[in-house]
Amino acid sequence: MKAAQINKYTKEIHAQIKEIPIPEISDTQVLIKVKTAAVNPLEMLNITGAVKLIQEYQMPLTLGNELTGVVEKVGKGVEDFKVGDAVYARLPIDHIGAFTEYVAIDAQAIYFLPKYLDFVTGAAVPLTGLTAYQALHEKLNAQPGQTVFISGGSGSFGQLAIPIAKSMGLTVIVSGNATAKERTLAVGADRFIDYKTENYWEVIEPVDFVIDTLGASEFERELSIIKPGGRLLSLRTGPNKDFAVSQGLPKWKQFLFGLAGSKYDKKAKEKNVEYQFIFVRADGKQLEQVSKIIEKNNIVPAIDPSEFRLEDINQALELVAKGHPQGKVVIKFD
Incomplete structure (x- = not known):
């Protein structure tokens, strides 16, 4: 599968597209087929190493902190989710990597995508x-x-x-x-x-x-x-x-x-x-509460109209770093 990665911390806002294996999941994880990944200012901090005192990453590092997707596989110990569920998540701080086709995520970090949101608008929430x-x-x-x-x-x-x-x-x-x-x-x-x-x-x-x-x-x-x-x-x-x-x-x-x-x-x-x-952490239970509030108020996050695929990751990063997005910038996988 393809992934957008960096090999080292650098001041240059740039990622490389690489082929990496689809990850195996543990008993407490689910495998998610990524539909949309959001691009945030946090990506720049991950690339430059500005937050490495908070969280040091092993290289190469797959970038990306939040996503929407569909559950492909479920670990033996996971009870709340099943194959085919539409979900979204802020990935755990120590296990980021949304800019790829498949992600293994601890089930406690995810929640069901609200039905009134699609995979694109949902990616702007977690x-x-x-x-x-x-x-x-x-x-x-x-x-x-x-x-x-x-x-x-x-x-x-x-x-x-x-x-x-x-x-x-x-x-x-x-x-x-x-x-x-x-x-x-x-x-x-x-x-x-x-x-x-x-x-x-x-x-x-x-x-x-x-x-x-x-x-x-x-x-x-x-x-x-x-x-x-x-x-x-x-x-x-x-x-x-x-x-x-x-x-x-x-x-x-x-x-x-x-x-x-x-x-x-x-x-x-x-x-x-x-x-x-504050440096926000993943929490599926809290994401459930957030989901209920935005659903009650019918909040649909603004999405920048620019169309990006994984191969366009550097243009997307550039827009977030130096441009003036008209909403959340996203990478679409389908």
Whole structure:
């Protein structure tokens, strides 16, 4: 079968198409025939080795973190899935590899593809949906009646994070591009701020939480709108010691991440705010909950109109890395 791989970490955003054997499955795994794989910014971090302190990969490495597909084989110990089931997944962090024709995945990482989604639109859900779910439930431990602000929340993350936050009883404020205003309000946002005409840090009353999708350049502005005792969770700014501890990383990595994140921790502490970073993991049970929420709200993720096959992987990576996708970029296998 064909797979898109790298042989080493490199600054060059480039993968090679290689022939590799179809994987054997263990008793707890299923073999999935991939229908669609999504291309994410996380791919660039995997290629460059930017996250190798979190997860070091053996080479050659098959790229790709989320997919939709059909179950081809089932391990002896798997009871919940059968051959022919349409499923989707964020692959386990230590066992990625969606950019290939067949993938062996632990059954605990997958869930049934919602019937109202097809293989293409479904591929945009697992990584983003689980990120939002874990951010709100685990990292922020948000409670009904609290308020969350999502900076840059008019994109694909907000599209799934907003209905999840609303299902928890939260008030949701979003900043973003005016072209996405109606779509953002339609999925449940209580307030939308056009970043070109309003400065969110000047017009928002203090909130309990901020979820940052923009990165370090917004850090101090985001801190300025959080209530004392609140939390700032970033998807982009970078890990700190608390993150390393929560991931169960060894002491020497905790020390390194502590150094790297110390300036953010210090600034947050001065405002009596807790800074956190998230690196989303696979979880089929949580994906089940995400599926129920998006199904109830009939959320259909936006997909970039570009047509890519596995042989076009480098064009797809280039679009995600340097272009302006109009939704999730995907690789189609059928």
